[in-house]
Amino acid sequence: MIAERWINCAVIAGILAVLVYALVADEPFTITLLTRVVILALAAVGLNIALGIGGLVSLGHAAFFGLGGYAMGVLASHAQTFTPLDLGFFTLPGTKSMPIIWLVAVVVSALAAWVIGLLSLRTTGVYFIMITLAFGQMFFYFSISWSAYGGEDGLSIFVRNSFPALNTLVPVQFFGLCFVLLCFALLLFHRLKASPFGLALNAARQVPERVETVGLNPMRLKLVAFVISGAITGLAGALFADLNRFVSPTMFSWQLSGELIILIIIGGVGRLMGPVVGACLFVALEHWLGGLTDFWHVWLGVILLMIVLFARGGLIGLLTGKEGAHV
Amino acid sequence: MSEPVLATHGLCKRFGALTATDDVSIDLKPGEIHAIIGPNGAGKSTLIAQICGGLASDTGRVDLLGRDVSHLDTQARARAGLGRTFQISALAMEDTVLDNVTLGALGATARPWRFWQPVTKNAALKETAMAALERVGLASDADKRTADLSHGQRRQLEVAVALTLSPRAFVMDEPMAGLGAEGSKQMTGFLDTLRAEAPILLVEHDMDAVFALADRISVLVYGRVIATGSVDDIRQSDEVREAYLGESA
Numbered sequence: 001m002i003a004e005r006w007i008n009c010a011v012i013a014g015i016l017a018v019l020v021y022a023l024v025a026d027e028p029f030t031i032t033l034l035t036r037v038v039i040l041a042l043a044a045v046g047l048n049i050a051l052g053i054g055g056l057v058s059l060g061h062a063a064f065f066g067l068g069g070y071a072m073g074v075l076a077s078h079a080q081t082f083t084p085l086d087l088g089f090f091t092l093p094g095t096k097s098m099p100i101i102w103l104v105a106v107v108v109s110a111l112a113a114w115v116i117g118l119l120s121l122r123t124t125g126v127y128f129i130m131i132t133l134a135f136g137q138m139f140f141y142f143s144i145s146w147s148a149y150g151g152e153d154g155l156s157i158f159v160r161n162s163f164p165a166l167n168t169l170v171p172v173q174f175f176g177l178c179f180v181l182l183c184f185a186l187l188l189f190h191r192l193k194a195s196p197f198g199l200a201l202n203a204a205r206q207v208p209e210r211v212e213t214v215g216l217n218p219m220r221l222k223l224v225a226f227v228i229s230g231a232i233t234g235l236a237g238a239l240f241a242d243l244n245r246f247v248s249p250t251m252f253s254w255q256l257s258g259e260l261i262i263l264i265i266i267g268g269v270g271r272l273m274g275p276v277v278g279a280c281l282f283v284a285l286e287h288w289l290g291g292l293t294d295f296w297h298v299w300l301g302v303i304l305l306m307i308v309l310f311a312r313g314g315l316i317g318l319l320t321g322k323e324g325a326h327v
Numbered sequence: 328m329s330e331p332v333l334a335t336h337g338l339c340k341r342f343g344a345l346t347a348t349d350d351v352s353i354d355l356k357p358g359e360i361h362a363i364i365g366p367n368g369a370g371k372s373t374l375i376a377q378i379c380g381g382l383a384s385d386t387g388r389v390d391l392l393g394r395d396v397s398h399l400d401t402q403a404r405a406r407a408g409l410g411r412t413f414q415i416s417a418l419a420m421e422d423t424v425l426d427n428v429t430l431g432a433l434g435a436t437a438r439p440w441r442f443w444q445p446v447t448k449n450a451a452l453k454e455t456a457m458a459a460l461e462r463v464g465l466a467s468d469a470d471k472r473t474a475d476l477s478h479g480q481r482r483q484l485e486v487a488v489a490l491t492l493s494p495r496a497f498v499m500d501e502p503m504a505g506l507g508a509e510g511s512k513q514m515t516g517f518l519d520t521l522r523a524e525a526p527i528l529l530v531e532h533d534m535d536a537v538f539a540l541a542d543r544i545s546v547l548v549y550g551r552v553i554a555t556g557s558v559d560d561i562r563q564s565d566e567v568r569e570a571y572l573g574e575s576a
Contacts, residue, residue, distance in 0.1 A: 194445040196433050196452070203419045203430050210417040213379065214434025214492060215405035221439065 001321035008273045011280070015179075023172060031171040032243070037276075037283045038178045039239045044263040044275030045185045046232030051261065052270030053193055054225040055205030059257045060116065060132030063139045064230040066252035067112055068105035068237025070143065073155040073247030075101050080158065098163040098177070101238055109234025110227050117226035121219055133254055140252035154248025161242055168242075178239050182276075185232050190272050192228075201225050233260070262300070266307055268314025277315050330393060331356050332526050333409075333496045338377055338387035340370075340550075347373040348384070349550040355496055355526045360518065362529045362537045365547035366570075371530045372414070374547065375500050378528070379411050380404045392495055406437060410494025410525070414501040416481040418473050418488070425469040427484055428456040431491030459490040463517065479510040486517070496525055503533040515539050538562075546570065 015034065022030035043065055050056040078085045078094025085092045095101060120131045144152050160168045168174045192198050204211045204218035211218040241247045250256070263278030282300070289296035311318040331354035340348040347370045355361045365371055376382035378389055380401035388397050396404050405411070418427050429446060432455035433439055446452060460466045463483040468476065476484065482502060489497060502518065503511045515536045518527060522542075531537050537544065538558050545555040548570045554561060561567050 188442075191443050191445070194447070195443055196441045196446045196449065197439055198442075199422075199426060199430060199446045200433060200439040202422065203426075206419040206421060207417045209381075209413070210419070210488070211430070211434075212401040213405050213411045213413075213417075214431045214488065215402050215437060216434050216439055217402050224440075 002319050004271070004273075004316060004320045004322075007316055007319055011273050011276055015276075015280070019172070019175065028171045031175050033283055033287055035171065035175045035178055035243055036240075037279045038175065038182050039236050039243060040260075040263060040282065041276040041279035042178070042182045042185055042239065043233045043236035044260045044267075044279060045182070045189055046229045046234075046236060047260045048229075048264050048270065048275050049189060049192065049232070050222075050226050050229035051264060052274065053198060053205065054201050054222050054229075056121075056222060056226060056229075057129050057261070058120075058132040058226070058229075059129045059254065059261070060120075060134070060136035061230070061233050061260050062252050062254060062256040063116065063136045064109040064113060064233040065237035065240065065256060065260075066139055066143065066249070067109045068234035068239075069241035069247045069251040070149065070237075071105040071108050071234070072101045072161065072238040072241040073157065074149060075104060076157045076161055077149065077155055096159075096161045098161045098168070098242070101161060101242075102235055105234045105238035106231045109237070110231040112234075113227045113230025114223070116230075117223045121222055121226070133257070136252065136254055136257055140249055140254070143249040143252050150248070152249060154246055154250075157241070157245045157247070160245055174243070178243075181235065181239070185235075186272060186276075188228075188232075193270075193272070197221070197224070262304055264314075266304065266314055268316035271314065271316050274314055274316055281315070329357050331390075332392060333378070333498075333528060334390045335374075335378060336388045336390070338374070338389070339385045340373055340377060340382065341385055347550050348377060351387070351547070351550070351552055353528075353545050353552060353555065355528050357526055358522055359542040360522050360527045360529055360540045362531055362541035362544045363547055364531065364534075364537060364544060369547040370550035371547055372500065373550070375411075375498060375530060379409060379498055405434065405492065405494075408495030410489035410492045410497045412485045412489050412497070412499045412502055414504055414530075416485050418481060418484060420472075420474040422473060423469065424460065424465060424471050424473055424476065424484055425453075425456055427473055428459050428487050428491050429453065431459065431488040432456045435492050455491050459487040460484075462490060463487045478505050479507070482506055482510070482514065486514075494525055497521070497527040498530075499527055500530050501532060502529070503531055503536050506533075511536055 018034055019031065047061045050058055075095050079096045085094055116135045120128055123131055149155050162168060163177060166173045200211060200216055201221045204221045208218040237251060263282055264275050266281055267274030267276065267278035285296060285300055289299055307314060313322060334354035336352050338348050338351040351374060363371055373382065377384045380399060384397065388395055391407050391409060396407055429452050432452045457466060460469055463486055465480060465483055465487060486502060503514055506514060511533055518540055521527060541558055543555060544558060544561045545552050546561060546567050553570060554564050554567050
């Protein structure tokens, strides 16, 4: 069986190899697809902190993805029309600067995750799944009726936002930005999982009563994990909106929440590279099978079924021969 | 007479018409093992939950080191010095043996908000954790997956996690549960040495262990303490015989 670290290296090498191929063959669309992989992986790495380590099956992570997207859409649209953003007490200018947009996306989704987590974490199991779904749907319907920012039609941003010293309109430069952010998120996941916080969170998933009797608060551990998780997924949302130069309520849809969970399950729950492997497979299927048939989701379903039935550790678990992501 | 480390005053708990805990006042003095015995359904687990904080009492008070802890939650009572072990091992089965005791050591520091440094690189945590494993004889199994331990080893690990907290009082819910004769003897020997460190409130079904260890025994029947006394007192009490021990004792 193959050690997990070699698989992890191979996945990163594989992504970079495809990038080199796309550059050599001059296929900018392949780079765009690859950027899509990286952004979806980033969103799922965020979810993997809550779901993989903390055991929090959130079916509402699209809320954070969408909030990140709308943070970008709102700020950029005001910059685009040169109108200030009126927040009631004061007004803010819009911006096309990615670092500022990312910061806003992270802060807004972290705040939302804190509020949603505070309320949802009172429940467990299927109730937790349902209440997070309900929160996600609240944001979805709000965005549909939010006519100031396009309502159901969404919001187009004509030019991709800017990053100091880079030309983000060049696909490979935007890919590079997303890829670096993904690497940072993976590093954070890796360190967090092995940290004292990760140990306590991992125990809170398995035996909350034990965590309490050693004097720690399992609720608070899970809440912090949920906030970090939501913030990363929010950042991915801002990037996703910039990739498409378009924001719409579909970013808030529950299908997206489900897809993020599917990505993690395909790759391997709680594993560092699980979301990345899942995102690669997902986008590949979406692209190739989607080109052949509109019903490509059926085949995704078949793959998911196979993995759930025969490879509980996901594709990475299958290769390492270890079912659990822990130990 | 020395001040009790842990004491309950008139604890009551009702579930509808059922009185699970009925005016229970017991105490635990420094250096002693106080055993709580009673037939199934006597309310032992309810009493433990009330003492440790999982269950709010209808009336009554729990004092730890002379301080009323009745309104503290489980975490706060643990930090105040209550070391609890579970009847059914509550361990993180997917993790290693060392991870489980490290969790205890981490709880003792009350500082879980460290997100970057690997826990394995933390010398202080590791030292506390390994010391506890050493004492229960599990040091050589530190890197094993907890799920791969035998039942007896899990019972030992359960005690080791409580040790990492350096509690002021132990509350142990059937530490001998499911242990064979040999394991039970070993655990009895260990608990015997432990009382010098902190007194133990011991809920146990294994009568050999109770009679070997206890300085005092309280008998709980239908949520009420019907007798408290030395091992000999309890052995000779007619009321206790009738209610609990039966003719065989």
